[in-house]
Structure formats: C-alpha cells, structure tokens
Amino acid sequence: MSDLFATAGLDAAAPRPLADRLRPATLPEVVGQEHLTGPDGALTRLLRSHTLGSLVFWGPPGTGKTTVARLLANETDLYFEQISAIFSGVPDLRKVFEAARRRRATGQGTLLFVDEIHRFNRAQLDAFLPVMEDGTVTLVGATTENPSFELNAALLSRARVLLFRALDEGAIAKLIARAEDLTGQALPLTEEARGVLVRMADGDGRAALTLCEEVWRSAGPAETFDAEALQRIVQRRAPIYDKAQEGHYNLISALHKTVRGSDPDAALYYLCRMLDGGEDRLFIARRLVRMAVEDIGLADPQALVITTAAKDAFDFLGSPEGELALAQATIYLACAPKSNAVYSAYKAATRAAKDNGSLPPPRTILNAPTKLMKRMGYGEGYRYDHDEPDAFSGQDYWPEKLGRQHFYAPTDRGMEIRYTERLAHWERLRRERRGQD
Structure with a gap:
C-alpha cells in the first residue's frame, strides 16, 4: 500500500483534519444527538426493530448528519453510497440507481446518502420515488433547510424526518476534550478564552475542531491566549444565517x-x-x-x-x-402603544366587500353631472357636512341592501382613546339627527 501512495506522490501518513480523525466509530460516540443515538434514541430504536426505512436528517452544519449516515450503513450491513445534490444531476442518479440494482441482485443493499438534498429540483426529487418504493436504495437525505418548504410532499411521505440539534456548549466542550486527548496537548487558552471558543463554534462541532487546530498552529512555546488574543488569531466565524432560507x-x-x-x-x-x-x-x-x-x-x-x-x-x-x-x-x-384595530378593520371590510358583490352606494351621495342623472335622483337630499352643526350631518352612506356595518373598533390605548370618544360622540349625533328626519 505504501508503494501505491509513493507512486501517486502521496504519503499514507499525511495529516488529516482533526474532525476526520475524531469521527465516531459507533453511534453512542456521537455527541449532542442523544435524542437520536442514545439508548432510547429514535435511531437506536429503529436499529433494534430492523426497519430502518428512508430518512431525512434535518439540522445545522457540523451536527453529525454524514457521520450518523455512515454508522447506520455499518450497523445494517448496507453499502454506503454518498452523493451531493450540488454536484449531481439526473444522469448521475441513474448511474447510482443502476449500481444499487446490481448490488441488490447479489443480495447487497444500498444506503444512499444525499448531502444537501434540498438543492435538487422537483423533477430530480421525483426520480428517487421508484427506487425508494421498490427497496433498491434506503435513502438518507441531509438538509440544513426546513424539509416542509424544500422537499416535495411525495418524497416526505416516504421518509421519516429526524431533527439534528445544534451542539450545546456541553457537547462542544466534550469534543474539545476528545481532541486534547487525541493530540496529547491541552488547548493553550485561559478558561475565559475556552468559553469564547465554544461560543464561536455556534453549535457546529466541525467548526469547533477547526478553531482548535487554528489555535494550536498559532501558539508558540509556553504561550497561552486570553479571550482577546483568541479573537485576534482566529478572527470571528460568520453567523449561520442564510438570507434566502x-x-x-x-x-x-x-x-x-x-x-x-x-x-x-x-x-x-x-x-x-x-x-x-x-x-x-x-x-x-x-x-x-x-x-x-x-x-x-x-x-x-x-x-x-x-x-x-x-x-x-x-x-x-x-x-x-x-x-x-x-x-x-x-x-x-x-x-409604542399597540393596536391592530386598523388591521382587523381592513380585513373585515375586505371580507364584506368580497362577500356582498357590487352594491351601489345610496343615490344621495352620488354626483349628478347630467340632467338625466338629476332626474333619476342622483345627489338628491345630500347634506354638505361643513354646513351642518358640528360639521356632521349624520346621513346614511351605506348601500341599502347591506345596511350600516362596524369594522373599526379602536382600543383604549394611545391615540385611539381619542378616536373612541370621537366615534361615540358622532354616533350620538347620528341618532339625534336621524330622529329629527
């Protein structure tokens, strides 16, 4: 084997990223997902029942989705096939499915792990349905986005969604301790700086280990970094925030x-x-x-x-x-004082407008630009409010078939207190004026 590496110009002992070297070998070693991998976890129960089925892993980056998929393949003696939706199209899928069919013919099942499965479009996702139904593959899709929005209903109905949680500070601390045991050296950080590094990881185990590697590379002999020095060395990891998702x-x-x-x-x-x-x-x-x-x-x-x-x-x-x-x-x-009275009134008025059709306003308040319209009673009896006592006529403005409606109900908060008083005053005047008519 060493000759093969030498021929290829590679070193079999070339350094591997810390996250890869610390990859768990069994499900119980996975940190931060005890609700899935613990003794009573969802995945542990599935393995006990020998009915794995297709799955969708939903969670933020660096929470163990790929690792758990690999471990499931090992636990179930399935061939592990991994593809990424970013780099794969329908022709690639056909090749994967055909290889899985050949393995199935020899008695070997396939666990197909699809990273970033939400990147596939609807037609590509539909291509999975037949091979999921006939058992050609056991699909395990991984996504950082809400499957309800990003995956079609047909695929979701054939798969169980399992939620991977961002790693809490305890899980990140456990990962860092494992890294220190593996390397045989403590992180050259003060206690405060250690806590800052844990928070910088933002729930991402892979990011935490990458930060650890940066610290070890930067530290000189007998050098220990405080929180301020740590932030200067590793800068600041960008927040996990996808503006479109x-x-x-x-x-x-x-x-x-x-x-x-x-x-x-x-x-x-x-x-x-x-x-x-x-x-x-x-x-x-x-x-x-x-x-x-x-x-x-x-x-x-x-x-x-x-x-x-x-x-x-x-x-x-x-x-x-x-x-x-x-x-x-x-x-x-x-x-500010809060009121959704305008919002509620608008919705109620919209419903009334849609439900009651094109009811004509009373002719009293319609303009009469022609003689015919005047003879038909347009504008007849209209009272100009500015000429009325209190600048208020109290006349009826509603379509006859609809009658008077009440949509706006001001609250007793902020400026609306005044509107409540004003509307009540106008309602009293309206009753009085109508009593005089």
Whole structure:
C-alpha cells in the first residue's frame, strides 16, 4: 500500500483534519444527538426493530448528519453510497440507481446518502420515488433547510424526518476534550478564552475542531491566549444565517413578535442578529413599516412616520451609519402603544366587500353631472357636512341592501382613546339627527 501512495506522490501518513480523525466509530460516540443515538434514541430504536426505512436528517452544519449516515450503513450491513445534490444531476442518479440494482441482485443493499438534498429540483426529487418504493436504495437525505418548504410532499411521505440539534456548549466542550486527548496537548487558552471558543463554534462541532487546530498552529512555546488574543488569531466565524432560507424567516419573525410584545431589548437583539448576518437593510426597513401599520396603527400614528423616515435616513446615510436609524425605529415601535384595530378593520371590510358583490352606494351621495342623472335622483337630499352643526350631518352612506356595518373598533390605548370618544360622540349625533328626519 505504501508503494501505491509513493507512486501517486502521496504519503499514507499525511495529516488529516482533526474532525476526520475524531469521527465516531459507533453511534453512542456521537455527541449532542442523544435524542437520536442514545439508548432510547429514535435511531437506536429503529436499529433494534430492523426497519430502518428512508430518512431525512434535518439540522445545522457540523451536527453529525454524514457521520450518523455512515454508522447506520455499518450497523445494517448496507453499502454506503454518498452523493451531493450540488454536484449531481439526473444522469448521475441513474448511474447510482443502476449500481444499487446490481448490488441488490447479489443480495447487497444500498444506503444512499444525499448531502444537501434540498438543492435538487422537483423533477430530480421525483426520480428517487421508484427506487425508494421498490427497496433498491434506503435513502438518507441531509438538509440544513426546513424539509416542509424544500422537499416535495411525495418524497416526505416516504421518509421519516429526524431533527439534528445544534451542539450545546456541553457537547462542544466534550469534543474539545476528545481532541486534547487525541493530540496529547491541552488547548493553550485561559478558561475565559475556552468559553469564547465554544461560543464561536455556534453549535457546529466541525467548526469547533477547526478553531482548535487554528489555535494550536498559532501558539508558540509556553504561550497561552486570553479571550482577546483568541479573537485576534482566529478572527470571528460568520453567523449561520442564510438570507434566502429558514434563518431569514426565523429571525424576521422573532423581530416582529418582540416588537409586538413590547420588548425593545429583545427586538434590538434580533435586529442586530439580522444586520450582522448581512440581511438586506431595506427588507428590514419594509418590515418595520409593516409593523407600524399592522401592530401599532392609530394607537400611535407617528409610528408610520418614524419608520418611513428611518428608511429614508438609511437611503441617505448608507451603511454603517444608517443602521442606527433602523435601530431607533425598532426601539420606537417596541415602546409604542399597540393596536391592530386598523388591521382587523381592513380585513373585515375586505371580507364584506368580497362577500356582498357590487352594491351601489345610496343615490344621495352620488354626483349628478347630467340632467338625466338629476332626474333619476342622483345627489338628491345630500347634506354638505361643513354646513351642518358640528360639521356632521349624520346621513346614511351605506348601500341599502347591506345596511350600516362596524369594522373599526379602536382600543383604549394611545391615540385611539381619542378616536373612541370621537366615534361615540358622532354616533350620538347620528341618532339625534336621524330622529329629527
């Protein structure tokens, strides 16, 4: 074997990445996924029942999805075949399926592991269905995106989705301890710096081990790094945040709900998470405007002014100074009185408009630009409100077949308190004026 490596110009003992050297050999060695691989874990139970079936592993990077797939193949005596959806097309799939059929004819099953399976389009995903149904392959797909959004229903109905969790600090610490045992050297970090490194990994075991390697490479003899030195050496790992996928929707949802829940500190935290992740600033500005009209409304009409001004300020200042305007608007919205009365009224009025068809307004309030229309009674009896006492006529503006409706119900919060009083005053006048008619 050494001659083969020498011929190829390779060294059989060439250094391997720490993550590869520490790859678990059995399911119980996998850290951070005890709900799947522990004594009572979902995968452990499946192996006991000898009914593995097709699976979809859903979870963030560096949580052991590929490793667990390999271990499952070992545990079930299946041939392990791995492909990546990024580099494979339908012709590649046909070759894989044909090889699996040949193995099946000799009594050897195939566990087909598809990394980044969400990258396949619908037609490519449909190609898996026949070989899953006839048992040609046991499919194990891995995805970092929500399968409900990214995989078609036909495939999901034939596979069980298992959730892989981001590694907690305890699991990351266990990985680091294993790395120290394997290398025979302690990480040259203070306790504080060690904790910072764990947090830098952001739940990704592979990232944690890569950071460890960078630390060992950088450390001189008898050198120990504190937290500040650690951050200088390894820089900062970019947050896990895909602006086009679930992380995008999760964080904007968190921002919206914390504003609605009047928690300015939490709202500012999620805003900064999005900014730090590179989110489109104008997308955030548009969502802030939506919050102003949906969750605050007329309880504080200034909210809409503030948010549109924040958008304009960002356009004017650019980044990074313009982000401060978005932060100011976020805090203002979180601290403002809340009301969805306008939002609810709009939805109710929309339903009424759709459900009742094209009802004509009363002729009293219609213009009569022609003599014919005047003879037909258009505009007859209309009372000009500015000429009435209190600038209020109290006349009926509703289609006769629909009758008077009530959509807007102001709250007792913020400016809407005044609207409640004003509407009640007009309703009293309306009854009085109609009593006089």
